[in-house]
Every structure is written in C-alpha cells, then in structure tokens.
Amino acid sequence: MNKYEGHSQLLLRPRTTQQVSEILQYCYAGRLAVVPQGGNTGLVGGSVPVFDEVILNLGAMNKILNFDEASGILVCEAGCILESLDNYVGSRGYVMPLDLGAKGSCQIGGNVSTNAGGLRLLRYGSLHGNVLGLEVVLADGTVLDLLGTLRKDNTGYDLKQLFIGGEGTLGVVTKVSIITPPKLASTNVAFLACEDYVSCQKTFAQAKLQLGEILSAFEFLDRYALDVVLKHLDGTRDPLPDSKQHFYLLVETTGSNQLHDKEKLDAFLESAIEQGLITDGAVAQDISQAASFWKVREGVAEAMGKGGAVYKYDLSIPLKDLYTLVEDMRSRLKDSATVVGYGHMGDGNLHLNIMAPKYDNELLAQIEPYVYEWTAAAKGSISAEHGLGFMKAKAIHYSKSTAAVQVMEGFKKLLDPRGILNPYKVLPSPSESHVISEAT
C-alpha cells in the first residue's frame, strides 16, 4: 500500500495493557492525537497518521493467553499475527474463522478493529459472530474488560460489537477472545471457467444446493485480473491454460470425510458442465496445486500493485448487479486505465481495482464520486470489508443515513470527547450535533 504516506514523529510500542492505558491517559490529558496501528496492511489509510499523530503500535503485544482445546476458544493479545494464530490453533485441531491475503503480517487486533471479512466468511460468518470478547482501552485510559469466553452472554448491551469495525476511533483493542471452528480433514479446491457473469451466478446457486454444508469459499475473478496475475506475479500459472474465458471461479469445500466431499464435488461439477454453466474446470490434485489455484485468486491485489498505480474499491453490491459496475466503469474510463473485477462472490463483495500508469487527479475525478453514487443507487455498501478509514470517511453518507451518522457521532463523543483517537477516520468531521437533545 503506497497510496497513503504517514507523518508522525513518535511511534510507541507498548508491551502491556497497563502501558497502553498510561499512554492514552497522558495523551488524553495533553490532547495529543493517537493512531492505533496493527500490521498496517489496511487499504483505506485507517492506520496511517494524517498529521502528527502519535503512532500506538500494538505489535509487541503478541502473546497467546489461553486456548481451550475442548471448546476451541482462543484468548490472545491484539498484536498476534493472524497466520501465527492459525498455525497455533491448527496444530491443535482448529482453524481461525477468518483468512485473508495479508495473513502473514496483519494482526488480530487490526482484524477486529476493521471487522475484516476475507475468505472464510461465507462459511464461518463475520467477526460480529465469532469474537466472544474484547479488552479495550478507552481514550482516557480506562480499561474496559469485555473479555468474555462464552458463546452466549446476554448480560446488558453487547458493547464489544461497537469496537468490531470501530477502526480504532472508539477505543484501542488490546485483547481478543474468539471462537475457532474445528479443523476438518478434507479440503478440495476447484478452478472453473465461465463464459459470462450470469453463468457465475447460476454456478453459485448450484454450489449452494449441491455442496451445501461443505461449501467454504466461492471466489471469482475476471479475465483481466487473471492476466495481470500471470503477467506480474512470478511462479503463477494459468490453472486452465486451454480455456480463454471471461470469468473464473475458485470453489473450495471443507468437510470431515474426503470420500463424501469428493462425491458431492464431482456431482456438482458434472451437473454444472451438463447445464452449460461452466465451460472448463480443474480440481486440485494435491495441496500444492490447491495453493497454486489460491495464489492466482489471492495474488490479484499484489499483482495490480506491481503493474502501476491502483485505485481500490471494496464494495458490497446485490449479486445480480455486481459485475455491471465493472463493465460500466470500463466503458467510462476507456483506454485510460485497466479495470479489473474480482472478489468474494459468495458474500456479494466486489473488489474493483483500477490500474493506471500513475495516480492522477483527472482520472480520480472520473472514478469518484461515480463509483459511490453507482453503489448507493444499487443499495450497496461503499465499504464491504475494508472499512472507511481516511479514504472514505467523507463518503459515509452514501451508505448511511444522516440520523445514523448522528448517532455514531454521539457514541464517538461519549467515548472520546476530546477526539484524540484516530482522528479524520470513519466519520466525516467532528460535529456538535446530538441525536436527542438532552432532557431538561
């Protein structure tokens, strides 16, 4: 990510919650702005200091505190790297309920703060369901212990939910309790080619029907994305070299019985071919081939970065209209940029990437606010899984009503009345407005 460049003269790396609390007490008293930072892998500038904010980097708080092997409930510090956690629980028969391309450097505290979605959401749901508890330090240094380890807890308002996706503007997440599902023995990955987007949708409906409980990912990329990957990423190969189609799907199944899963997958593929939904397909024969299929899909973001300056949009759009935006943008921009569409089709989540030789304000003016207006008109969301950060704080109105934004401002003011936590992010600008006038 080189679109946002930070400015800060001070980076602090606390090792304990107590230290986080003391830092925030100090900053709160002195009205010093603070930007909490995890692995700094976000794409919307959420962890980048805008002016002279103090950087509060959680990377040194990286201890696993507890893992209950009977229930799969993990408690750890916010700075733990996602991949390390997945390895840790993996060797104990469990799997992290989220997975994303940046897993090697992103941190769980950042994942929670941005409500990261990723590749396993289709199967295991969002962090709002999987996070069981949080420890959060508020702007004034108050430590809020919400670190429950229970699947069910209806005692009062579920405060932790506000910090999931709060992007560090309401408090700093210091510890996380999360439920991890059992690791199942059998995984299959298929790479499929479709002639058009309608066939992709029909294939998805068929997969839900025939793969049912074992469907664990349904991803798509267009031909443009595949070409960029093959051109810019070393060691990638076209999984279907004999097919030149417009769309590709990656379908993953995860289950407890290899024989059963294979039967279901074969039946699904046969019927998809018979019905003409897919024109070609390959099933990975071993782990390394499965990894190479995944690399094509996961490598799009990295490959785009190597090809030039990239404008990235992360959108939720109702499935039937999802690809129309890509086509509309392509015809709008003509030859001035390469427009690529890919993403988590199973979640209705499009990653629209626009690559140009360099960042250019004229081009940007062609893209924004058009992309936001288009998405709002389709009743979509201008941020599906990346958050608003610095990039889209001013665009929140495209997805949320004025009354909703006012309530958000009220919460921000309540928890961080001096506005020291991650300023200029999420909400458009400090406002004095209240939701409801104070009782008199």
Next chain:
Amino acid sequence: MNKYEGHSQLLLRPRTTQQVSEILQYCYAGRLAVVPQGGNTGLVGGSVPVFDEVILNLGAMNKILNFDEASGILVCEAGCILESLDNYVGSRGYVMPLDLGAKGSCQIGGNVSTNAGGLRLLRYGSLHGNVLGLEVVLADGTVLDLLGTLRKDNTGYDLKQLFIGGEGTLGVVTKVSIITPPKLASTNVAFLACEDYVSCQKTFAQAKLQLGEILSAFEFLDRYALDVVLKHLDGTRDPLPDSKQHFYLLVETTGSNQLHDKEKLDAFLESAIEQGLITDGAVAQDISQAASFWKVREGVAEAMGKGGAVYKYDLSIPLKDLYTLVEDMRSRLKDSATVVGYGHMGDGNLHLNIMAPKYDNELLAQIEPYVYEWTAAAKGSISAEHGLGFMKAKAIHYSKSTAAVQVMEGFKKLLDPRGILNPYKVLPSPSESHVISEAT
C-alpha cells in the same frame, strides 16, 4: 410464564413505523414510560410493565416485506411470528437461523431485542452474525434506518448490534433484515443415554470430530428433567424405555446428502458405544419420531410449569463445570425443591430450573444470590440467552465490570435521556455517572 404480572392501563398496537414514531414522540414529550412487547414469551419479565407503563405491542406489524430467493435474505416487520417466518422461508428452500420452544408465539422483533439463542445457534451462530439490518425507532420518535440487506457492510460503527439484545431499552425494533441459510435435505435425530456428565462431554467432543459440518444440535437433559416431562406432558414417551440413566442427549445432524449423513452418524454412534461413552441410543426413523424426541427436550420448560412454581435460571458456564452447579444446588436445597438441569450443551448453556410447590421467599433466599455468585466464580454468565429483563437487572454486576456498566449507562442516556423506554430493565438503576467526563 406466571412469575411476573404486568400492570398497565393502556396497550397500543401500531400498524406502521410512522405510528410507532408518533406514539414515542408523544410519550417522550410527556415523559410517559413505554414497554415494547412482542410475543410476551420472555422468561425474565423484560416485556412486562412494572408500574403503569404504556404497552407498545408490535403484533400488528407482521408483514413480510421482501425475500430474495437467490441470497436467502429476508426483510420483515418486527411483529412476524418466528414459526410463520420459518414456514415462509421453508417453502422457498431456506430455514430461519434460529429456532426455539416458543416459536409459535414469539416474534422476530422480540427475538432480536433479546438476542434469542435457541436450538440452531450451534450451527448457524448468533443473531449478531445473522441479522443484517434493523429499523429502529428511538425514544424521541426518530426513525433510524439501519435496514441493510448486505452480508458485508463496514461503513461506520455497526449500530444495529446495540439493539440486538438491547431488550427494548435503547429503541424499538420495527423491521428486521436477516440472512437465512439454505434448507438442507437430510435431517437425523438421535436420542442417547449417558451414565454420567463426563461421558456427555466426551460424547460432545466425539460428535464435533465425527459429525463435523453436519452437527446441528447437541442438547442435554438430566433424568429429573425427563421424569418431569413424562409425568406432566401428555403424549410424551420415553425414547429409551429400557434405559434408566442419569443423562440424556439429543443429537441432530443436518446435511445435503442423506446417505453421507447416515454413514457419518452410524460411525459416530458405533464409536461412542465402543468407547463406552453412551450406554444406549435410538435414531429417529421418521419425521414424527424425530418430533417426539424433540418434544421431550423442548417440553421441559412447559412440563416444569405444570408441576408447580418454577425458578428459572439461564446460565453460560464453561462446559466442564456446567453440571456441577446443578448438583451443588440440589444438595443445597435438599428436599425443599426439585432441581433440574438441561439445555444447549453445544453452547455451554445450562437451564437450571427449580420447582417447588409454590413461590416462597425463604426458598428464593437459598437460591439467590448463591446461583449468581457460583456462576460469577466459574467465569460464567448469569444470562446466556434470556436477557436480564426485570428479574436480573440488579444482578448485572455478577457478569459485567463497573466500567462496562457505566458505558452502558452512557449509551442509554445518549439514546433515551428521559429514560422512557422499558424502565427498570437491563440496567440496575438510572445513574448520572458518565464514562468519561466531558471535555472542557
């Protein structure tokens, strides 16, 4: 539920959100307290007027507004009855992600407001993950449109989460958008007998391993519960008449392939018997037998009510200690009451029911606060899925820290500064304290 008797002189049944808004505007201006009410099936007095509150009954707002057959996303009014919704989506190939004993009369708005758990949580997770959007009317009549229909939407704070489990104290839920999973073709139900509680735990671990992705419910009841059901509920039969064991399990699988599921279930049962985890078991041979097994488990609450006065506790307790509380309570109360334990073992959720000839303050003093202290010491939750309501508002401190309760009070004050919405519920008492003193 006859423990709480309401007092109110006025019951209003609005038909539209606009009417809800007008009622609240009026009540807010006149400082009239309001208790929102759904199906009135709660067990903690959350929907019961304590003094002279106006009852705002949502039952007439019972329209289904939209159902997207491609995605399974349902949008409906708050007064829709859960069972009606399940029938509606069921005939279109989907299933509601929650199911509970009261489904025939409870309403989706009440389910959301109490964050109802129930029988499918093990498989589909909580409402915090499944509810995609809400329309909520705030205390002063402001209509808050958070009625998104997208699986992913990271644009600002996820406000709807606070109203899930808010028990009607922060706003009145008027519309709900919820994702419904595909209805799978194959369901199996087994009823098993275990000699002791340790065997129940081991059977659960084995089920997670061998049934994996098809496990959809893991419920337990003790012998006392079974006896009460057989005695008081007409038409119930002991599923295992030749076994007289201390514990019984109901295990349900749901999958897309009957043959595969049966193979997995048979293998699981064989190994559980071989290992001596279960002493006996029966697999339902048809839908009506499956229903009769479920009736035994689901009928405990109703049967208890027919047997006398019942004190009901809904607790989350780490699995290994879950039944110890039942035994401790039994030896504490001796012959003065019948102590019964059952619940959603897969979620670590115990329903502790204590039946006596009549409600009695001396007996109650033996039970409370002992039950809350015991649960707090075990790091459990004093309300797993029922909420705090009127019954446990004062007991919130057993499960939540003072700092957390103060933040809750801050949110309550922000959204309902005059305290008209469902007073005396959830939070112990109005407090003027603020989390963080206002910036000066």
